[in-house]
Amino acid sequence: MKVYEKAPAKINLLLNVLRKREDGYHEVEMIMTMVDLADRLEMYELPRDQIVLSSHAGFIPLDEKNLAFQAARLIKDRYGVRRGVYIHLDKQIPVAAGLAGGSSDAAAALRGLNRLWELGLSMTELEALGAELGSDVPFCIRGGTAVARGRGEKLESIESPPQCWVVLAKPPINVSTADVYGKLRANEIQDHPSIPGMIDAIKRQSFHDVCAGLGNVLESVTLPKYPEVRQIKEVMTRLGADGVLMSGSGPTVFGLVSKESKVARIYNGLRGFCKEVYVVRMLT
Numbered sequence: 518m519k520v521y522e523k524a525p526a527k528i529n530l531l532l533n534v535l536r537k538r539e540d541g542y543h544e545v546e547m548i549m550t551m552v553d554l555a556d557r558l559e560m561y562e563l564p565r566d567q568i569v570l571s572s573h574a575g576f577i578p579l580d581e582k583n584l585a586f587q588a589a590r591l592i593k594d595r596y597g598v599r600r601g602v603y604i605h606l607d608k609q610i611p612v613a614a615g616l617a618g619g620s621s622d623a624a625a626a627l628r629g630l631n632r633l634w635e636l637g638l639s640m641t642e643l644e645a646l647g648a649e650l651g652s653d654v655p656f657c658i659r660g661g662t663a664v665a666r667g668r669g670e671k672l673e674s675i676e677s678p679p680q681c682w683v684v685l686a687k688p689p690i691n692v693s694t695a696d697v698y699g700k701l702r703a704n705e706i707q708d709h710p711s712i713p714g715m716i717d718a719i720k721r722q723s724f725h726d727v728c729a730g731l732g733n734v735l736e737s738v739t740l741p742k743y744p745e746v747r748q749i750k751e752v753m754t755r756l757g758a759d760g761v762l763m764s765g766s767g768p769t770v771f772g773l774v775s776k777e778s779k780v781a782r783i784y785n786g787l788r789g790f791c792k793e794v795y796v797v798r799m800l801t
């Protein structure tokens with residue numbers, strides 16, 4: 518039997534940091550949603566008890582450093598599975614981009630192996646396993662739109678934002694999440710974006726207020742360090758995107774656009790100086 522799983526990218530419509538915790542992580546509150554830029558995983562059993570990972574993408578590790586590999590090992594060990602698996606990873610999401618590509622691959626591997634090995638694990642059990650692999654993995658298992666708290670693993674699903682186009686632009690730099698959190702001065706943050714405001718805007722399906730409420734406190738670290746990220750934000754705004762924000766720790770910038778007629782202009786304008794630009798839809 519073969520199983521297939523899609524691993525979509527996420528964007529953070531809002532990312533607020535409340536404080537640095539004793540365990541080194543940051544207490545966050547975020548609103549996350551999925552977009553239809555996705556990796557694809559194909560999984561099937563091997564006769565021998567081993568995990569084999571393959572991918573045509575030359576720029577990711579294929580050993581135990583890969584989050585999909587780690588997911589397979591975790592679920593095997595925890596549930597005493599003595600069977601082997603081959604995982605092929607078709608990588609489409611840019612790496613170290615703020616789009617949770619690795620986390621979504623891990624989530625897809627957990628979902629897929631639960632089916633392949635007929636383990637019967639619930640979503641809640643899979644989310645708890647995912648939290649051992651990374652803070653964003655539980656959300657990637659659940660999908661949809663959610664408020665995430667704690668270090669990102671405490672989830673509350675909410676309805677989808679109003680449908681729109683999402684333009685993603687990733688400058689040719691890789692940003693380390695640990696590095697960005699490490700440089701954040703949590704107690705010096707002046708402008709905290711409002712979670713209740715964004716939840717309310719989504720509830721009212723007000724595209725205008727969703728765009729007005731976008732906010733990410735990690736911009737205060739990434740933007741000064743990488744001027745090209747700020748520049749992409751400015752260009753996207755100038756080209757007419759309705760709301761513009763950096764996703765996660767960056768460097769990808771997303772623009773929300775309601776009118777299809779504007780999308781081509783924004784895409785072409787960005788492509789002038791940024792090679793990696795994608796036009797996608799929100800996954801509702």
Ligand SMILES: C[C@@](CO)(OP(=O)(O)O)[C@H](O)COP(=O)(O)OP(=O)(O)OC[C@H]1O[C@@H](n2ccc(N)nc2=O)[C@H](O)[C@@H]1O
Pocket residue numbers: 529532541542543544545547614615616617620650651652653654667668669694695698699764765766767
């Ligand atoms: C910033 C966000 C926003 O969605 O995404 P990305 O930019 O990575 O996509 C997440 O909080 C990233 O989640 P994730 O990438 O799963 O992080 P983890 O692997 O758990 O942690 C990587 C490192 O980031 C720091 N970290 C992470 C989460 C958190 N709430 N506080 C932290 O301080 C820690 O230093 C940790 O060692």
Ligand SMILES: Nc1ncnc2c1ncn2[C@@H]1O[C@H](COP(=O)(O)OP(=O)(O)O)[C@@H](O)[C@H]1O
Pocket residue numbers: 576577578582583584585611612613614615616617618619620622623692694765766767
């Ligand atoms: N399946 C995977 N896909 C992408 N990167 C991975 C994967 N597994 C491990 N990594 C490593 O994780 C790091 C962050 O990758 P990624 O999840 O794409 O970042 P982000 O969460 O910022 O979007 C990279 O350094 C990469 O080498």
